[in-house]
Structure formats: C-alpha cells, structure tokens
Amino acid sequence: MNMKPAKKKRLVSRGWVVGSAKEFLGLSDDEAAFIELKLALAHSLKERRLKQRMTQSQLAKRLESSQSRVAKVEAGDRTVSLDLLVRSLLAVGMTRREIAKVIAGGTRTRAA
C-alpha cells in the first residue's frame, strides 16, 4: 500500500467502526473512502465464506495461501492488499457483478 503520511492510519484499519474512520483521524476523503472500501469487502468475504460453509483453511488452500493470512484478510489487517482481498472474493465464488455491488454499497453506515 505505502501511503506516505502513514502515521496514524495504521491504527484505524484494524480498529473498525465501519461508517467513520476519517472522523477521528486526519484522513483525506480519498484515504477514508479507500479503507472503508476495503473493510466493506473484507466483511462481505467472511459473510460469503460462511454462507458456503467453508473454513478459512479450505479457502486458504484454494488461494494457495495459509489459514492465518485468510484470517487477516477477513479482519481487514493493514498488511493485506486489495489484490489478495479481491482474489479471495473470486475464490469464494463471487462474480464481478457481485463484487461491484459491495463496492457500490458505498456510503452506507451500518448493516443492521
């Protein structure tokens, strides 16, 4: 990722609170949009995986990755790239259209 003023942000991406992020930190709109986007995808990944009754280990195998990394992906860990995130989504069977839907879901703040 490498975002120059990578100061505080480090804390955020794994502090949750979906619909905010930039509120209590000096994030630019783009930066905020970006991490919220990742969190939204991470969340839908876990949802989808469970719906498929798949374990993290099984998914890891498909990705030629490891259980621990899958856990980090779902947790929205800052060391996880969008690349791996999206490839994971494809691996649990999501189509481009479905992924797009999650991304568009956008400025929605809470699930329930």
Added chain:
Amino acid sequence: MNMKPAKKKRLVSRGWVVGSAKEFLGLSDDEAAFIELKLALAHSLKERRLKQRMTQSQLAKRLESSQSRVAKVEAGDRTVSLDLLVRSLLAVGMTRREIAKVIAGGTRTRAA
C-alpha cells in the same frame, strides 16, 4: 500480488486484448477474471484522467507518486497493485459507485 504459478502470465497483463487473456494461456477462471478486472480499471483511469484534462504528473502529485508510475498504472503494468490502481481512480474523482460500475461492466468483450 504474488500469484504462485506466476509463469507466463507475466506476458499477458501487458499484451492486452481485453476480452481474452486466458484463451491462449493456461489461466484459471479466477486468475483471468482478476487480470481482466485490472485492465478494465486501468483503462477507465486513463479515460477519466483525460476527461479531467489532467496530466500524469499532476495525478502523480496527488497520489504522492511519480509520473512514471502513473504511466505504468494506466498501461496495466504487472508491477502495479490493485491498491494503487483503485487509489488512482479515487484520485481522479471517481466515486465508489462509478468504480463499481466499471467492475460490473464485466464479461463484455469489446468496446465498439
């Protein structure tokens, strides 16, 4: 990115021909979907930047990156991550919804 059997693929991502990729190479469906996705985004980035009458150097400044890297992003260079690609799209003013549209655009083979 790091895709285990990163064999030939190297050639593809910068060989273009939008609607194919996996056709003449042994790519899995997911792998193919993934790089086509990146190419679609890369293409719409250039389109959008030009529409904004912005130069690569200007965009690079916003991203705190360099002109040469922006060029690679738009070219769909294999050394460019989805992260940078998406952050670039946000930097040229695209909304999540617009990005989603490009992604959903999906299995379309040719433009005109």
Added chain:
DNA sequence: TGTTGGCATGCCCGAACTGACATATGGTTC
C-alpha cells in the same frame, strides 16, 4: 479434564511493489 476444530495473532524473511531517476519516444511550436 483432555482433545479436537476453527479462528486470531505475532513473527520471519523471501517475494512483490513503490517512488524516483534517467532516458527514450512522439507531438507541437517557433
């Protein structure tokens, strides 16, 4: 209680990505 299974966390270090620079190509204007 001991065991098993699924998930989370920390770490290492090799692989991939990044910014920056140098340089090349192509177009425009004088």
Added chain:
DNA sequence: GAACCATATGTCAGTTCGGGCATGCCAACA
C-alpha cells in the same frame, strides 16, 4: 532543427506484502 511537453520504459534501493509456522484463545463434546 531546437526547445518543450506529455508520456513510455528500464532500473534499482527501500518498503510493504506474502506464505507459513508457532502459538494462543475459545467453544463443543465425550
């Protein structure tokens, strides 16, 4: 042609990310 601008391409040192292992946590259950 020279000067200038936007873009393309190659390279590389420094940073980030990746797989995988070790380990911790917790719930289920016999």
